[in-house]
């Protein structure tokens with residue numbers, strides 16, 4: 001097994017296990033709303049940090065729930081982790097939330113696992129599903145709570161129906177799974193929101209880039225990665241043209 005294969009297996013196991021903890025906490029029923037979201041963030045984070053430090057003590061980590069450190073800036077291998085993406089949706093008992101475990105190597109989203117525990121699914125960069133045909137009419141995913149104006153405008157140009165959903169991971173995996181054709185976001189996101197989703201989406205053959213067309217790059221000093229587009233490869237040119245027309 002190459003190092004990257006064992007990294008994918010680790011990412012998949014950790015994302016799945018964190019997802020099981022999150023589902024159990026949700027099903028326990030004694031917490032709700034913000035309290036449930038906070039407890040979920042903390043419990044999933046605890047498991048992921050503990051296991052990563054045991055399994056990969058030499059690697060650096062960038063995680064939504066941990067204090068950031070400059071140490072990662074001189075590291076090539078950096079685990080980029082969001083223990084609970086779509087905290088709001090999780091706390092509302094919805095199914096559109098995810099656990100993200102990614103490994104950036106030299107700034108590239110090389111390995112990724114996105115668990116969708118409420119759907120009993122974990123997708124990875126090692127074995128993503130085969131691409132499906134485009135939807136008719138096209139479907140475009142946008143944030144449920146903060147849909148980007150640019151996304152709404154691009155949907156209009158493409159003649160796509162909007163599909164609001166929580167969680168960057170859930171949206172990216174909806175494109176991977178063929179439930180939708182495009183996910184476009186602007187206005188703010190961090191590396192942990194999109195690193196694992198992009199690793200899986202790229203492995204599945206989807207087009208992934210910043211909205212200016214530059215590649216997704218990770219382990220930047222501020223960890224801020226505010227915009228992205230993920231789409232079916234057959235839509236790459238149409239999406240680029242629509243963005244350029246804005």
Ligand SMILES: Nc1ncnc2c1ncn2[C@@H]1O[C@H](COP(=O)(O)O)[C@@H](OP(=O)(O)O)[C@H]1O
Pocket residue numbers: 064082084085086087088142143144145146165166167168186187188189190193
């Ligand atoms: N404008 C913004 N600024 C910062 N983070 C944002 C953002 N828009 C979305 N995000 C983050 O991206 C993730 C997906 O958002 P959305 O569901 O709206 O698409 C959420 O992660 P968390 O749930 O981990 O906080 C959310 O916090």
Ligand SMILES: [Mg+2]
Pocket residue numbers: 064082084085086192193
């Ligand atoms: Mg997130």
